[in-house]
Amino acid sequence: MLYVPAPQVLLNIHNVEVVIGIALTEESLHRRNISHFGPTTLRSTLCYGMLRLCKPQASDIILDPMCGTGAIPLEGAIEFNSSFYVAGDNYDMAVNRTVNNICHIQKRRADKGSAPGLPIDTVRWDLCNLPIRTSSVDIIITDMPFGKRMGSRKKNWDLYPSCLREMARVCRPGSGKAVLLTQDKKCFSKAISRMGGLWRKLHTVWVNVGGLHAGVYLLKRTGAVFGQTPEDVYESRGPVNAQGDEKDDKDDKELSEVTSGV
Numbered sequence: 001m002l003y004v005p006a007p008q009v010l011l012n013i014h015n016v017e018v019v020i021g022i023a024l025t026e027e028s029l030h031r032r033n034i035s036h037f038g039p040t041t042l043r044s045t046l047c048y049g050m051l052r053l054c055k056p057q058a059s060d061i062i063l064d065p066m067c068g069t070g071a072i073p074l075e076g077a078i079e080f081n082s083s084f085y086v087a088g089d090n091y092d093m094a095v096n097r098t099v100n101n102i103c104h105i106q107k108r109r110a111d112k113g114s115a116p117g118l119p120i121d122t123v124r125w126d127l128c129n130l131p132i133r134t135s136s137v138d139i140i141i142t143d144m145p146f147g148k149r150m151g152s153r154k155k156n157w158d159l160y161p162s163c164l165r166e167m168a169r170v171c172r173p174g175s176g177k178a179v180l181l182t183q184d185k186k187c188f189s190k191a192i193s194r195m196g197g198l199w200r201k202l203h204t205v206w207v208n209v210g211g212l213h214a215g216v217y218l219l220k221r222t223g224a225v226f227g228q229t230p231e232d233v234y235e236s237r238g239p240v241n242a243q244g245d246e247k248d249d250k251d252d253k254e255l256s257e258v259t260s261g262v
């Protein structure tokens with residue numbers, strides 16, 4: 001049998017950008033945190049890239065309202081541990097998996113003699129009706145149902161607008177951010193364009209998730225007051241373009257720093 005060694009240096013050239021990756025470990029680190037997997041568990045490497053995009057700061061409150069197995073908030077609680085994470089899902093089994101994954105990491109840390117505590121809480125909730133105060137969250141970071149293995153494309157047409165509105169309610173106007181992953185790009189773009197300027201799309205990073213071409217959307221919560229009608233927003237801020245974009249799509253990137261190792 002022919003043995004093909006894993007590449008040691010990866011060069012990714014995209015337009016004017018070059019990213020060089022160097023293999024530091026023999027094995028991929030994409031499963032580094034998760035012991036209890038679900039049907040759509042995200043790779044830790046992709047979770048890290050998503051977290052890096054939103055630049056967590058000390059004492060930020062970071063929410064994953066559709067946490068599944070908790071891969072994103074767990075990665076955050078380990079790697080960006082001066083922020084505090086709240087992980088929730090409406091599916092009992094998902095919440096249990098998240099709790100088990102957290103306990104597993106805490107035990108691993110205790111066995112190594114390091115402090116076991118992680119800055120993370122887990123809740124069962126419906127994302128469309130979060131038990132969270134208005135304007136109290138700094139960053140929302142989540143992997144939305146693509147409508148393939150999880151949920152359905154048809155349900156996304158109701159789910160996406162409801163969840164973007166509820167996320168806009170809890171996120172701090174003017175400074176809050178969201179990093180959202182989805183493959184259902186059409187539904188997502190339509191939903192954003194109907195948010196009355198509550199969110200502004202800053203840029204999109206294209207990633208490969210299990211062979212599916214998906215977008216990681218970095219959004220900024222504008223200063224628009226939640227609860228105002230789109231007409232009110234137009235009066236106070238002037239028109240926003242249909243996609244809520246700050247810049248053209250030329251800002252969209254295919255960053256290998258996010259996808260590498262995924």
Ligand SMILES: C[S@@+](CC[C@H](N)C(=O)[O-])C[C@H]1O[C@@H](n2cnc3c(N)ncnc32)[C@H](O)[C@@H]1O
Pocket residue numbers: 038040041042043065066067068069070071072088089090091094125126127128142143144145146150151
């Ligand atoms: C794509 S999965 C997230 C996978 C997760 N990132 C992981 O690594 O395991 C989407 C999650 O959204 C949850 N979900 C769907 N509708 C929801 C709702 N209305 N409220 C809360 N969670 C919801 C599903 O139960 C599912 O766990």
